[in-house]
Amino acid sequence: MKKIVIAMTMIVCQSGIAVAADTQDRTAASRAVVKSFMQELKGELQQAMKAGGPTNAIEVCKTKAPKIAADHSNKQGWRVARTSLKVRNPGNAPDAWERKVLKSFEARKAKGEHITKMEHTEVVTQNGKQTFRYMKAIPTGQVCVNCHGAKIDAATEAKLKQVYPTDKARGFSVGDIRGAFTISQPM
Numbered sequence: 001m002k003k004i005v006i007a008m009t010m011i012v013c014q015s016g017i018a019v020a021a022d023t024q025d026r027t028a029a030s031r032a033v034v035k036s037f038m039q040e041l042k043g044e045l046q047q048a049m050k051a052g053g054p055t056n057a058i059e060v061c062k063t064k065a066p067k068i069a070a071d072h073s074n075k076q077g078w079r080v081a082r083t084s085l086k087v088r089n090p091g092n093a094p095d096a097w098e099r100k101v102l103k104s105f106e107a108r109k110a111k112g113e114h115i116t117k118m119e120h121t122e123v124v125t126q127n128g129k130q131t132f133r134y135m136k137a138i139p140t141g142q143v144c145v146n147c148h149g150a151k152i153d154a155a156t157e158a159k160l161k162q163v164y165p166t167d168k169a170r171g172f173s174v175g176d177i178r179g180a181f182t183i184s185q186p187m
Ligand code: HEC
Pocket: 045, 053, 054, 055, 056, 057, 058, 059, 061, 062, 065, 066, 082, 083, 084, 086, 087, 088, 089, 090, 092, 138, 139, 140, 141, 143, 144, 145, 146, 147, 148, 169, 178, 179, 180
């Protein structure tokens, strides 16, 4: 009996180690995708801002951001997206799990944690299937407040109103959590 218990314990422990290694791999892969998503989007945004200011760059955020997300999703077979507690595009609204994590990010920030490396990973059961989920906080930088800040110039404001009538992604200051990258990997 004792032997069986020891053997069982060993199996459980080893599978625990395997799960931990798998989680590490999935976290590293998520980080890599987020990094390239961020770099691609930043490049597109900077170019568009240079070419025609924020009014022009709205189009880039509207078309390129979802396209980059979709490309990464298709390539990996995952869901790769951006979300926020205050969304501009209602299509980016968080699900219940994402909302909970976004709120926990705000709580962590309030306790003094830096947001540049803030992330959360969890294995959850979704529709009866195990899914690895990853989120990484997105800080608000100087360029972001052109379109997400408290004061937005009149032409940009008019264009935003036209394209995003239900826009809530306003009033952010530099250093705020603007939102998060979010990844779901089926296991
Ligand atoms: C030129 C205007 C503009 C600038 C500058 C800008 N954004 Fe946005 N942002 C948008 C638009 C437009 C959307 C909606 C995109 C869509 O339809 O999916 C958006 C959406 C987002 C979203 C997805 C959640 C939501 O609100 O729908 C995040 C996160 C975000 N922006 C973060 C940032 C960050 C961080 C910066 C600075 C690095 C930034 N944005 C700079 C216009 C801008």
